[in-house]
Amino acid sequence: MIPLRIAVIGAGNLGKIHARLLAENPAAHLVAIADPSPTAQENILKQVSVPVVSDFRSIINDIDAAVVATPTRFHFEIASELLAAGKHVLIEKPVTDSVEDALHLSNLADSTGAVVQVGHVEQFNPAFAKALEEIGTPKFIQASRMSGYTFRSTDIGVVYDLMIHDIDLVNSVFEGNVVDTRAVGFSVFGQNEDMAQARIQFSGGAVANLTASRCSFSAERSMQIFGTHGFSQIDFTNSQVTTIVVPSWIRNRELDFFNLTNQQQDFIRESLFENVLNRQQVDVPRCNAIEAEHNDWTNAIRTGTRPRIGARQGMEAVEIADGILNSLNTHRWQQRNLAMTGPLAKLPETGVADVIPQALLPQMRRAA
Numbered sequence: 331m332i333p334l335r336i337a338v339i340g341a342g343n344l345g346k347i348h349a350r351l352l353a354e355n356p357a358a359h360l361v362a363i364a365d366p367s368p369t370a371q372e373n374i375l376k377q378v379s380v381p382v383v384s385d386f387r388s389i390i391n392d393i394d395a396a397v398v399a400t401p402t403r404f405h406f407e408i409a410s411e412l413l414a415a416g417k418h419v420l421i422e423k424p425v426t427d428s429v430e431d432a433l434h435l436s437n438l439a440d441s442t443g444a445v446v447q448v449g450h451v452e453q454f455n456p457a458f459a460k461a462l463e464e465i466g467t468p469k470f471i472q473a474s475r476m477s478g479y480t481f482r483s484t485d486i487g488v489v490y491d492l493m494i495h496d497i498d499l500v501n502s503v504f505e506g507n508v509v510d511t512r513a514v515g516f517s518v519f520g521q522n523e524d525m526a527q528a529r530i531q532f533s534g535g536a537v538a539n540l541t542a543s544r545c546s547f548s549a550e551r552s553m554q555i556f557g558t559h560g561f562s563q564i565d566f567t568n569s570q571v572t573t574i575v576v577p578s579w580i581r582n583r584e585l586d587f588f589n590l591t592n593q594q595q596d597f598i599r600e601s602l603f604e605n606v607l608n609r610q611q612v613d614v615p616r617c618n619a620i621e622a623e624h625n626d627w628t629n630a631i632r633t634g635t636r637p638r639i640g641a642r643q644g645m646e647a648v649e650i651a652d653g654i655l656n657s658l659n660t661h662r663w664q665q666r667n668l669a670m671t672g673p674l675a676k677l678p679e680t681g682v683a684d685v686i687p688q689a690l691l692p693q694m695r696r697a698a
């Protein structure tokens with residue numbers, strides 16, 4: 331097997347992981363890493379020994395494919411140049427920060443035949459697949475994705491940053507299109523929302539309730555899925571899935587629950603989650619989801635098959651995220667036009683302050 335010649339563009343947090351894994355992947359030959367930042371270049375060279383360049387254009391003729399792991403606002407410009415040059419691309423999520431740009435990339439990929447994979451890496455999390463195994467058709471999903479503040483991805487809000495993972499997951503399992511979206515959001519530090527809550531309804535009747543925060547004191551990545559045959563709960567952090575399959579004798583109403591004797595009621599009450607709604611908890615073996623994402627992408631390039639998350643799927647996630655942002659931007663808080671910034675912030679009258687508040691100065695000096 332001749333390895334595909336691949337470059338990683340953007341050597342930040344995600345780019346470093348892509349580069350390290352691709353350097354070890356027999357299906358890939360990591361040709362170079364491109365990043366204009368001297369600090370990022372210096373840091374990546376401590377991890378992998380491959381040529382580092384400032385501009386990906388200088389190595390574009392030496393590669394078959396590239397991973398785009400720059401801040402989201404640069405995805406479109408970089409990926410469209412790569413696609414126009416006939417290269418395959420793996421674009422980190424979200425594919426772009428506008429539906430129009432995502433559609434353009436998708437059409438460009440169709441016209442060149444390039445394989446585009448979008449980095450919705452949670453699709454490769456085996457816990458998600460396990461949770462869907464026995465519960466029939468998913469109808470209602472509730473998800474929480476919370477982290478502390480990291481100062482990363484501040485060019486986008488939490489909807490594009492974190493909620494997009496769950497948006498893509500629900501969109502991939504629910505039937506139909508989105509018919510209604512209601513959302514609220516709060517900004518704590520900047521102009522983009524740091525917390526958001528959305529209720530999304532699909533034409534097939536399915537509903538998703540998604541919550542995300544990047545300003546939370548507790549870290550959590552969890553999902554509850556209610557299907558036609560049962561319920562699953564996923565703890566993504568600990569790779570644990572708890573499932574209850576509702577037995578057919580309950581679904582078919584074969585037992586008249588409302589005419590049981592007192593003893594029968596006691597028995598069911600006391601052993602509900604053992605004998606009736608049997609609860610199974612599984613530790614799902616972990617895998618490196620980014621490595622699985624690379625393998626799926628390189629295999630699709632090699633065999634001409636479709637990658638797991640194509641450009642159109644990435645675009646649909648952006649479209650749903652846009653609907654959420656529109657809803658939270660137009661939400662009215664007590665007749666005041668606070669919109670996306672939410673009730674925590676007042677609208678800036680003279681622009682955002684660029685000085686550190688007096689009260690924080692002593693601690694900031696000590697930390698410096």
Ligand SMILES: NC(=O)c1ccc[n+]([C@@H]2O[C@H](COP(=O)([O-])OP(=O)(O)OC[C@H]3O[C@@H](n4cnc5c(N)ncnc54)[C@H](O)[C@@H]3O)[C@@H](O)[C@H]2O)c1
Binds near residue numbers: 340367
């Ligand atoms: N899949 C996931 O779970 C996941 C998690 C976090 C971030 N991301 C996504 O990955 C992307 C990168 O996020 P990050 O946290 O690594 O950001 P980061 O800020 O740590 O790194 C981005 C790097 O891109 C570089 N860069 C900027 N412009 C460039 C250009 N024109 N050419 C080459 N390099 C350029 C910057 O110098 C920086 O080193 C974002 O789109 C983000 O949404 C995905």
